[in-house]
Amino acid sequence: MKKIGVAILGLGVVGGGAYKILTEHREFYKKNHNLDISVEGVIERNRERALSLGIEESKIASNIAEICSNSEIDIVVETLGGIEPAKSYVLASLNSGKSVVTSNKELYCKYSHELEAVAKKNGCGLYFEATCVGGVPVIRTLLDSLQGNKISSLTGIINGTTNYILTKMTDCGASYEDVLKEAQKLGYAEANPTSDVEGFDAVYKLSILSSISFHTKIPYTEIYREGITGVDPADIRCGKQLGYVMKLLAIGKSGENGIEVRVHPAFVKSSHPLASVNDSYNAVYLTGDGVEDVMLYGRGAGALPTGSAIVADIIYCATHQGDNYSTFKNTEKAAPNTKFIKNFESQYYLRLSVKDKTGTLSKIMSQFSKHGIGISEVMQEKAADGKVPLMLLTHTTFENEVKKLVEEINASKEAAEVLSVIRVVS
Amino acid sequence: MKKIGVAILGLGVVGGGAYKILTEHREFYKKNHNLDISVEGVIERNRERALSLGIEESKIASNIAEICSNSEIDIVVETLGGIEPAKSYVLASLNSGKSVVTSNKELYCKYSHELEAVAKKNGCGLYFEATCVGGVPVIRTLLDSLQGNKISSLTGIINGTTNYILTKMTDCGASYEDVLKEAQKLGYAEANPTSDVEGFDAVYKLSILSSISFHTKIPYTEIYREGITGVDPADIRCGKQLGYVMKLLAIGKSGENGIEVRVHPAFVKSSHPLASVNDSYNAVYLTGDGVEDVMLYGRGAGALPTGSAIVADIIYCATHQGDNYSTFKNTEKAAPNTKFIKNFESQYYLRLSVKDKTGTLSKIMSQFSKHGIGISEVMQEKAADGKVPLMLLTHTTFENEVKKLVEEINASKEAAEVLSVIRVVS
Secondary structure, three states: EEEEEEEEOOOOOHHHHHHHHHHHHHHHHHHHHHHEEEEEEEEOOOHHHHHOOOOOOEEEEEOOOHHHHOOOOOEEEEOOOOOOOOOHHHHHHOOOOOOEEEOHHHHHHHHHHHHHHHHOOOOOOOEEEEHHOOOOOHHHHHHHHOOOOOOOEEEOOOOEEEEEHHHHHHHHHHHHHHHHHHHHHHHHOOOOOOOOOHHHHHHHHOOOOHHHHOOOOOHHEEEOOOOOOOOOHHHHHHHHOOEEEEEEEEEEEEEEEEEEEEEEEEEEEOOHHHOOOOEEEEEEEEOOOEEEEEEEEEEEOOOOHHHHHHHHHHHHHHHHHOOOOOOOOOOOOOOOOOOEEHHHHHHHEEEEEEEEEOOOOHHHHHHHOOOOEEEEEEEEEEOOOOOEEEEEEEHHHHHHHHHHHHHHHHHHOOEEEEEEEEEEOO | EEEEEEEEEEOOOOHHHHHHHHHHHHHHHHHHOEEEEEEEEEEEOHHHHHHOOOHHHEEEEEEEHHHHHHHOOEEEEEEEOOOOOHHHHHHHHHHOOOEEEEOOOOHHHHHHHHHHHHHHOOOOOEEEEEHHOOOOOOHHHHOOOOOOOOOOEEEEEOHHHHHHHHHHHHHOOOHHHHHHHHHHOOOOOOOOOOOHHHHHHHHHHHHHHHHHHHHOOOOHOOOOOOOOOOOOOOHHHHHHHHHHEEEEEEEEEEOOOEEEEEEEEEEEEEOOHHHHHHOEEEEEEEEOOOOOEEEEEEOOOOOOOOHHHHHHHHHHHHOOOOOOOOOOOOOOOOOOOOOOOOOEEEEEEEEEEEEOOOHHHHHHHHHHEEEEEEEEEEEEEEOOOOOOEEEEEOOOEEEEHHHHHHHHHHOEEEEEEEEEEEEEEE
């Protein structure tokens, strides 16, 4: 029986979940994995919280040096979040020869090159399954199961808070503000929800996932980002009628012309497997040249699901040798000559308010065709106050053309006004 | 750069797919995995087929001894299918110190204990991701990502042929026989479809997946099996009206009372993620005590998707050490004291033909309640020829009680006849 000592830095939701799983399954892991995993140290500012979880007083360390010098500890779990002191703690742990398991997406996204170099230097493992999509094993799948494929695209619903909010807005027709308040009450959204609702969280995760998928570091600064704060329930309703569901998508594509990476609200065809990923569930839809399409679905957050990913990494680390997961090849930047496509192609949904006057529609249509934008579907609602609500779905076209078109129409606002533009994934 | 020589035994659909992926991605693997993987030998009875794939004459071996004695070969891929000569070839390869990657579900299901013991003795790896669900990484996920969980249930659509047939029957209302013929024409069903349509293929896969999930060998002989040859389009149609979709499910559950394992057609609630797994797509829905629900979805068969799983195992084998995957602990039988539940609990759908006569319905209802079977939903269609079609959904009840009830009703057939009984998964 192999003995494995673990330290947990930060007993918040994820750290607490990992602690609970490890302690409750100790006999199970002895029996089935031949591993005796024990928590030998923690760092937690809130002493009471640590004690209430049943952690012995003597195992609560006052500083990272105590963890690093404790020879009973083999693996350090970092679940503090944020950059400091997490980064210093991780580096100190690696420099003292301990492998690290982290759930910290911001830290890993921004400093993986630095952490991986130090891990490599010290011959330690560095594992980060818990940084993305909770208990859903996307990272391991990319590294150990789809690694024979050229991945051409990944499309993910990878933030639980925004998916919860959009699902409720879809189900009840409520406004963003009202649903956010409810989500905060229920603990699905934080008091300061910016990181989730503005798409930063999804951007960090997409940076990590697309870096692995496309075999080059994708700096998060290259990722186009648009959150859900501006989503209008009217569009959700119109989309529904056209057979689409609104989701905050993280999209990564790699092809001959380069790489495109973006996070924004989008309409998904209701028959697409991603369309039925609701509430706080998450999913990642991957396309590879061998495997074709694969979707991984599950809980994208929460104490036990994310704790499950932490524990998976601990057991993997304890049972595998020489796997340092230096996947991004320790670079800070993308490989030389990597081209990022900003003027990407997509289908679009546009909602316009059009003057109820003969000839207006044909004038608008001619503006579309001037920009080479084909229209695949039109839905018109009843006029009110001399204005006709008009919804259009375009064929695949360039982002910049759509932007120019919208600017042009909205410059005069004489014949019509574009109220919303939403990208469409079919 | 590490050099890896591979032999492929059997260049059928899967072996041919693996060959294609390996040769077309050789530079890609050099660049991204630091591995130079080359195919150094094949065994293929159809010499023409091997040559047409571009394999050099000199690499076509006449027998397994040539493969075993070839020091350029590190990993042997077995994609022959069936028991012999596959088993002898795998054993010979392992005994000559080569690791083995197999897609052979029947062989692995029936002889894993023997193969694993020989792999262990020789310090070789034995990998079998491609035995189950094509390119979808279910086995790796269970072993390396959900291994910290107690898995309580797995529910899978794990046979492409039957899912294709049931999807078409659902979409077009066609009969089993008609759709089977079409599927055979399109290559989705074999000339002799027994293994697929009678559920044997799903049983082998369920044996493998549930053995890993539940940490004890689940002999395939313990698995209840019922195929789709008796599925009546009338039931598919009625199920649809009640909000259910018919699927051939492989179900494994593990709990305090024991383990239940079964393969049979079942109704799945149309809001369940498994309900939208259509055509030849497959999926496995897993529940663990930490991760909660996870679903893995993708192509369950085909040259490149299954080839992708083979290549994943090859790269994994080449980049990991000491992982022999002796997951069943080399036993032939289930662990002592394992209890298999045959009288399992489920919800049921029953379709009856009831005599159109006052009092008949109440008489039938009293028979249900005599057996302690509660009814949750009733749908009655218009009477014809003095008979009323009646569809019932029960609350959760015991299999044996339903069997007794059906026997009782059908013994006289005086008041009613039970035409179909289908288990329901909600």
